[in-house]
Every structure is written in structure tokens, then in C-alpha cells.
Amino acid sequence: MPSKSETYTLGIAEKPQAAKRIARALDEKGKPSVKRLNNVPVYTCTRNEKKIVVVPAIGHLFTLKQIGKTWNYPALDYEWVPTHTVDKTARTKNFVSTFSSLRKKASNVIIMTDYDREGEVIGYIILKYLLKKNQAERMKFSTLTRWDILEAYDNREKELNLGFLNSGLIRHYIDWLYGINYSRALSLSLKHVAEKFKTISIGRVQGPTLAFVVEKENYINLFVPKPYWIIDSEVRVNKETCPAFYEKARIDTKKEAQNIVKECNNLIGAVKDVEENQKNIPPRPPFNLSDLQREAYKHFKFSPSKTLDFAEVLYLKALISYPRTDSQKLPMTLGHKRILTNLTKNGSYKTYCIEIIERKRFKPFEGRKKDAAHPAIHPTGNLIGENLSLNEKKLYDLIVKRYLAVFGERAKQVNKNIVININSHHFEIRGSHIVKEGWIKYYKTYVSYLDIFIPDLKLGEKIFFNFINEKEHFTEPTRRFNESTLLKMMEDEQIGTKATRAGIIKTLFGRGYVVGSVIKPTPLGMAVIEVLQKHYPIIVKPDMTRNLELLMENVQEEKTSVDEAILSKKKELKDMLLEFHKKESEIGIALNMNLLTSEKKSFINLGACPECKVGELRIIHSKKTGKRFIACSSYKNSSIKCEVTYPLPPYGEINRTNKICQFDGLPLMEWKRGRKKEHVCIDFHCLSRKEVGKNGNKTE
């Protein structure tokens, strides 16, 4: 701590770990003194004979709260208050006290939070409400490495980034306004007609996102499989066999398929055409956050929010650059030669890095997308310590290899297609082959290309088929979303931002609107969207939310002022809520009806509980994991509190049978998987289940 009389420069960092790194870099000896104030670590460093005190926040210390106490709508007036005063579980109180106590001796302030909208808002609110100042200097950095921090300090801006700040602030105001008013309107509509209280929350981005899931489910619920045929065939070429593809991938009628087979029944064709071309395959662009989230889901099944969490850890350890970025650009000023040289110290990447360095080509391949504040996600070159979890290590490896790949040469692929004519029907054999690996070598773990070799064949050469058959298939409904494809949908529909999308999906799970890794809406989620779509579609259509995003972008580019924008949105919201009010009872009745049916639907009664003999065995979906299991309904009855549970298989439909297992007397349930249907005991360990495993279906 500085001595009593001395003034100092106060630095606001976003998190404790970031504060530590920044202080270490700023202190000339690399050893800042650390004292705990209200249990918050406060770092004092010396630089150019000046004292700098670096203090961490822990994300947002303030939140918006309604002015006034009525629980009604519209609620249009709000103020910033310390989060701990409204949320008793928040751990922010000590941080608030620490900033307040350091205020008096702070001669000036430097904001050192992450350089983006949220970082700007976190810093500004502390500056205004705890340090009672209006202006501060701003450090901009994309990594927490020593050299980046020092550069950011030496070249710090004289004032805050107004574009970021205003667009960050307006985002908070708009989300608060829409979130609170929608949720109140819905909850009150239910309360007024059914005299029961249930909070029904729906945010402005959650509404359309949940609607995507529900619309898909509606489509799947109406689906009838349709027959079609394919022509399945195989040819012999130089003692090898390979599949041949008929000119029409899908044939609509059985008769047509049979005719084709009949007309090709001599099984001898001739080469009609040989097409050969060479394709250059450029590297995949450097990672922005959504590309990283998609790729991590594909290879490791990390949910987008998990990927962001792991990336945040890697960033705070100064191993990678700031992950919340849209950019696919890696400017030369990042010092790629230095990063690559540092990476050679890591044995796994050494050979590749040396190869790239020796080629002396440090201009990376880049994608089109840009970001005003940060470059694409890349490794800093710092060495990884032992304290990374397995998942963090996996994500780090993916990021490093993608980075190496952008310095690789284009790969070369040769494609060869041979068209075979048989009685005027055309079949094609397709081959492809990588002739030059280029960047693929560096990214090999995460990329694969087909390698099918086809020998040289001359025009007119005879080709013998092993068989040509028609094969019956049936169409399938579109696939449900997983977290990665839902995120992509939000991105395509331009709702939410790179920093918020993953969190919004997480909230839908948390509120019990959706379940499962293959995302299905719950009866509650279906009920809410159905009512809104019919009576108040503006909340669930993406248009309004997309327009709001546009407005917020305009504020960032200083085309519109915050006050102006908020005023017009408040007016719009007020009119919308007035409309809602007119329909309130209609909406309330529909919501109540739907909720009643959904509650019935969410309980499938499998039979009486064998333990307490009072409750019934029901299928319960865990809100947290989305997994389902059987539990007794007397669990909630405080005088019984029966804790019987049985695990359930994660897939297939479960129904009641009214039959009893001969082995242990427990209820039998019907378990449907595709076309297979069997009656099994609810207890996984029951002897009868082992019989099922051995003999297949027990009962049909």
C-alpha cells in the first residue's frame, strides 16, 4: 500500500487474475507489493518513479434496478445500484468497499479492464459511482502478456472509448427494459386470470431463440416419412471394387427405380467421360469466437459456453489472446516470428514452428471478418504450465494448431470423376487424393480429406459392375439443434452478440424451457412460445431483436446518441405493452390452459411406488443436466419425502404398461427406440433386463 500522504494512479482491472498480471508487468522490478484490503488483493507498483495501485473488480459490481417499488408494467425508470444490495448471493460487496476506500488518494485513474463494451461499462460505472470521477485514461490490450501490457500503458488513450461505452450502456438499458417488462406482463397475465403466481421470464433474445427450437419441434411433430429409392451399385476396376453413383441421387417412385435396374441388367458399361481437376485448398481462417466454439463442439463436444469459459482461463493465464472477438485477421504487428519462436519451446509444436520459421513467410492467411478492438484468437507464445485442466489443454492445442496452419502453404487435391454409360444410364465413380499436404500437416488432428484412389481409365474402356440394385429409403425429419447449431442459427439471424449468445442458450436450459444435448423444448417452453406466437408474436420474431442490435451498433458508431435511442425505445415499448395490456386476459387464459396441459404432459406415471406405497413413479427431467430418471412423487411430500429413484436410458420413448415384472414385482415400462418396442423392468439391475440383453425383445 502507498504511504498515507502519497497520491497515486489507480488502475481498475476486470478480475483478480488480470490485476495480478498487469501489476507484475507494470512494476519495474516485476514484483509489485500486494496487500489485502477487505480480502481483495491490491497491488502497488512503481513505474517511472510513479506509484500505480492496481485494483481488481470481479466483473460487474453494479446492476440496474427499478426506481420505485410497484411490481407492475410498464417499468421504465431504472438506476445503477451495487449488485450486493439486491442479490444477497453476489460476492461483490468487498470489491465495492475496496474501491471506495481507495478513492480519496487517487490522483487519476486508468481503466485496465478487457477492451470491449462490457469492459468499458465495468470500468466506467466504478469510475462514476465509486471513485466519483467522470474521466479516466484507457489501456487497450489484446493479451495479458508483459509486452502487450507495457505497450498498452505507454500508448494509453487519454479518455474512455465512448463508442464502446455508449453501446455497452444501451445494451444494459435495453435488456433490462425488455426483460423486466415482458416477464412482468406475462407473469401478471397469468396471475390475473388464474390467481396463481409463476414467474415466466423471457428476454428479448431468448424469445426468438426459444422460438427457433419450438418451430423445429413443431415441424418434427408433424413429420410423416416418405419413401424414395436410390440405385446402389459397385464396379470392378483393376481387381479393386468401388461404389458407383447413379446420375439421380434420389428416385421418387418404385416403378422408375425398378426400370433403371432392369435396363442396366447386363452389368457392363463403358467409360464415357473422364474429368480430372486439381484444386488448391487454402488454410482455414484464424479463429474468431464463433468459429472456435463450433470447432470445439465438433471435436470435443464442448458447449459454446464451456468453450468460452476455457478460453477465458487461457486468456487470463496469458496463453492466448482475448477470445471475445469477431476478427479473422492476424496483423503483422502481432510479431508472428516472435510468437512462433517462443512456441518452439513447446516440444509438441517445435518441428512445425521451425519449419515455418525457416520458410520465412510470416504473412498469415486471413478470413474476411473484422473486429474493431481485437485480432483473431492466437497463442501468445508463453509456455503452458502444469496447472491447466485436460479440457483447457485440448482447447489450447486446437488454437495453436489452427494458428500454425494459417502459415502453411495451400494444399493440393486432385479430383477424378469417371462417367460410365450403361444403356443410356450414367453412373459416376469419384476419386480424390491429396497430392500436397501444405497447411493440412499442421492441422491434421482436426481435419480430414477423402483419399480415394482411382486408376487411369481410357474412354470407351469396358467396365464391369458387381451389382446394380434399387434400395428403398425413407425421408427423415430435420435434425434438432445442438448448442453449436443453435448458436449458428442465432448468428445467421443476427440476434445477440458473440459475447452473449452462449449465455442466452444456457439461460434457456436454466429456466427449464429446453432440455438435452440434442435440444428439445420442454412442455413449458412449448406452452410459452405457442401462446406468444398466437397472441403476441413480436416477442418471439427475430425482427425486433435484430433491429435493436442494429440500433446498438449505430450508437457504437456514434450515429445515434444513447439518450435519443433510449427515449424512442421506451416509447415503442410503452406502446407495445399497452397492446399487451388490451389482450392481457386472453393471453393469461391461453397461458394457463397451456401450462396446465404441459404440467400434465411432463409427468408420465409409470405405476405405484414400491417403497412408500403412496406416491407414483414419474419420469423427471433434470433441469441441470437434461438427463431423465424415475422418481417418486412423494419426494415433495414433507411427511414422506420418499427418495426412490431409478436411472433411465437417455434415448427412446418411455410409456406406462400397467404390467408388473415377474422377477421383482416392479412396474414394467414400454421402451420404444425407432421401430423397436419392448417391455422392460424399470430397475436396470433386474435379472429380467439381463435376459432382454441376451434374447432381444422380450414382449412385443
Place this chain on the structure above:
Amino acid sequence: MVTKQNRILCPICKKTKNKPKDMYCNKHSLAQKSLKKGYEDWLKAYGIMSWDEYIKNILDFGDLLGILVREVVEYELYFKLN
């Protein structure tokens, strides 16, 4: 017995019908439409196919057959038998 209730509620899910003369609620009406359209597709694909044969076939599809369509099929089968 045809009560006033029966006239306004969907016999499958007990939700209110759009119009009393509709057979089902909005969703089950859509499912019935999809079921009929499906039959046209199957008939075209195979050349010959009776309605009963079609129903028997699609019931075998497990989870691939939409749940609302299944509910309509099962309701109509039951209704016919009784």
C-alpha cells in the same frame, strides 16, 4: 354422447378447437392434413397402396413419425374399432 364440451374441445388433447365444426384442435388438424398428404405421397411412390397398409407401415417408424400424427392415427384407429 355429444355434449357441448365435446363440440368445442379437441378429442385428443382437450384443447379448444378453432371452430366447433373442426374435427380437432389446430395442431391435430395440421397433423391430420400431414397424414393425408403422406398417403398421397406413398400412393404415388408405390403405385398401389391401401390406406390401411399405409397406416400399418407408418406406425412402424417409431420416433421418426411425428408424435402429433401418431396421436391422430391412434385416435382414429381406436375410434374405428369402437
